Amino acid sequence: MNRNVGIVIVSHSPDVAKGAADMVRQMVGKEVPLAWCGGNPDGGLGTSVDAIEKALQTAWSDRGVVIMVDMGGAETNSEMAIERLPDKKRAKVVVCNAPIVEGSVMAATESSGGSPLEKVRRAAEELYPRM
Amino acid sequence: MSQYPIAPLATSSTALTHEGGLHARPSIMLTQLANRFSAKVWIGLSDSGPWTDAKSIARVMALKTPCHTMLFFAAEGNDAGDAVIALVRLVQSDFTNSRDQ
Numbered sequence A: 001m002n003r004n005v006g007i008v009i010v011s012h013s014p015d016v017a018k019g020a021a022d023m024v025r026q027m028v029g030k031e032v033p034l035a036w037c038g039g040n041p042d043g044g045l046g047t048s049v050d051a052i053e054k055a056l057q058t059a060w061s062d063r064g065v066v067i068m069v070d071m072g073g074a075e076t077n078s079e080m081a082i083e084r085l086p087d088k089k090r091a092k093v094v095v096c097n098a099p100i101v102e103g104s105v106m107a108a109t110e111s112s113g114g115s116p117l118e119k120v121r122r123a124a125e126e127l128y129p130r131m
Numbered sequence B: 001m002s003q004y005p006i007a008p009l010a011t012s013s014t015a016l017t018h019e020g021g022l023h024a025r026p027s028i029m030l031t032q033l034a035n036r037f038s039a040k041v042w043i044g045l046s047d048s049g050p051w052t053d054a055k056s057i058a059r060v061m062a063l064k065t066p067c068h069t070m071l072f073f074a075a076e077g078n079d080a081g082d083a084v085i086a087l088v089r090l091v092q093s094d095f096t097n098s099r100d101q
Helices: A014-027 A049-058 A073-083 A100-112 A117-125 B024-034 B057-062 B080-092
Strands: A006-011 A034-038 A065-069 A093-096 B010-016 B040-044 B051-053 B069-076
Touching: A006 A014, A006 A049, A006 A073, A006 A100, A014 A034, A014 A100, A014 B024, A034 A049, A049 A065, A049 A073, A065 A073, A065 A100, A065 A117, A073 A093, A093 A117, A100 A117, A100 B024, A100 B057, B010 B080, B024 B057, B024 B080, B040 B080, B051 B057, B069 B080
Parallel strands: A006 A034, A006 A065, A065 A093
Antiparallel strands: B010 B069, B040 B051, B040 B069
8 A cells, every 4th residue: 555645647638747747756756656647539638537547546545646637627527537436435536726737746745745635635725726 | 823933942044055046846855854754844034934834845835945045944843953954954965865865
């Protein structure tokens, strides 16, 4: 079991998602379970529930997982992916309301110190009040 | 406010010489280090504050501290002394202390 909260980055663009994940890895380190996904199955811009579901498995931690999204469908598809999880896991996943790049780095920094799910979410959302 | 150091157990200061100041990566390293201690840890740009929670990445980054600024650390708790020593060392090492130290 990983002792740190996991991070899933979901963007309409695979380049954005991968770039944000690269920043997390290089700036924060490898102590945080991390996965990203982006683009639709045809190779265009978009998000896919299946891909998000897979990313949730990759970055899974029993401490929980935060999902960082860019906009619109990324959020609704993330919520659909969460719905597919068994009850026990579902309660441990939250979608953050924060900019995808800055929020991912801040969430990962907080997670790397072993903070619990709610604290990791707060770190990501700290400077960005809910709209 | 009780979240600020009223009578911190340990204080220390050092000059920030890192080129570019306390930008993203140094802020992350500083926050990660501060989080290893159970003590409450604050960072300030003067010895009388205002004080910022050194464990909050968002707040430390928001300081946008430029190079050649004096950094003040204050800590309160069992390992307060170790915390301020470690933070000063990190800054004085020009943030070359690896995260695996």
